[in-house]
Amino acid sequence: MVKKRIVSVLLAGALVAGMGLQVNVTVKADDLQDAQNKASQQQSALDAAQAEKDQLVAQLDGIVKDMEQTQADIEAKQEEIAKKADELDAAKIDENNQYESMKLRIQYMYENGNGQFLETLLESKSIAEFLSNAEYINQISEYDRNMLVEFQDIVDKVEEQQQELEKENAELEEMQTNLQTQQTELQTLVDSKSSEIASLESELSETNAKISQLQAAAAEQARLQEEAQNPGKFTPVDDYTPSGGTGRLQNPCPAAYISSEFGGRQSPGGIGSTNHKGRDYAAASGTPIFAAAAGTVTTVANNSVRGNYVIINHGDIATLYQHCSTIGVSVGQSVGAGQNIATVGSTGASTGPHLHFEVHVGGMPVDPRLYL
Ligand SMILES: [Zn+2]
Structure with missing residues (x-):
């Protein structure tokens, strides 16, 4: 009943307006065209933003994969470092053992073996035997020295390898830090793109609502116009x-x-x-x-x-x-x-x-x- 009254008022207005109604309908049609153009532009902007976001998300996925790989590399590197540390410990133990046993032998030779040491030499039955014994004694100490040097070399080498591994690990850690920075930056871009998309969607939905309103208004005006020309028919x-x-x-x-x-x-x-x-x-x-x-x-x-x-x-x-x-x-x-x-x-x-x-x-x- 209320609706009917509104229609009657509009109809009365339309009848009085005469030509004005025609102009009004034309204006509405322009408004509708404008709104449809606007919706189409907004849809394009929305599609473009969505495409940009997809690209960013793909980049982000790539970064995350790189980060996972780097993390795996870091873990492998740290395992190598741990092994190297064990190796170094073992090498240091070898070095130390050699040093200790060498010290013991030298100490023995000086404390108890001095006489024996000389005895061995003096008991030599010939110059050749003497020289051979002297050589033997000399060889023993040379062996100790060589062994010690060899163990020290091993320790140095393992330490060097360990430093190399630490350096590689530091590079991986730096790489990971860079990736994390990139990830943060990309995530910020994705977030801002998402909010841009949300606002574009809301604008588009407003425009679509306006189009529906204009279409309904145009339909109602067309109906009123026809009714004005055919009183009572409707x-x-x-x-x-x-x-x-x-x-x-x-x-x-x-x-x-x-x-x-x-x-x-x-x-x-x-x-x-x-x-x-x-x-x-x-x-x-x-x-x-x-x-x-x-x-x-x-x-x-x-x-x-x-x-x-x-x-x-x-x-x-x-x-x-x-x-x-x-x-x-x-x-x-x-x-x-x-x-x-x-x-x-x-x-x-x-x-x-x-x-x-x-x-x-x-x-x-x-x-x-x-x-x-
Ligand atoms: Zn009749």
Whole structure:
């Protein structure tokens, strides 16, 4: 009911505005085009931002994979370093053992072996044996020295390898730090792209909402314009509230629109009556027509004005149903209120499919609204 009032106000405005309505519709069409262009631009921006984000995410994935690889490399390197540390420990133990046993031998030779040392030499039975023994003693100390140097070399070498590994590890750690920095930077870019996308999506959805509104407004304006040109055509029968009608008769064609009321009017299509004796219900051909009240069928006939028509007698009043395409009752038949008696057509003097409905009192047509 509220909606109907708004429509009426708009319609009144449209009728007064006249040409203004036409201009208004054109402006709305431009607004709609503008909104559609805007939506298309926003969609492009959104697609571009999404593509950029996809690219950034792909880069980020690459960085994360590199980080995983570097982390694996670091772990392997640290394992090598740990092994090298064990190796160094072992080498240092070897070095130390050699040093200790060498010290013991020297100490033994000096403390207990000095005599023996000399004895060994002096017991030599020849110069050759003496030289051989001296050489032997010399060799023992040389062996100790060589062994010690050798163990020291091993320790140095392992320490060198360990330093090399530490250096490699430091490089890997630095690489990982760089990757982490890149990851943080990329993540920031991805985040900002995501929020850009969210705001673009929200703008696009606003524009789409506006397009829907404009389309609805344009449709409503077109409807109002058509209604302004065809008064009454679009008033749904169900919306019509009879003013002062007795309610004795029921709606003979509920699936229709009231296209013309009883009374004076312009001749529709130049062939309709100017003094309209009934009420017109515009509906598609074949739409059912119902008896407005219980009664007896008194006429089923056809002529060039009424087309196929039916008259039902209700005692003090009668109802007429004209321009029918088919009729399903016959003269003398009793019908109940709301019984399907015929279908809508455009037979006789008619500009289009409709039911021309008349109510007669004492043989004279009256406004059907008095009884509806
Ligand atoms: Zn009519």
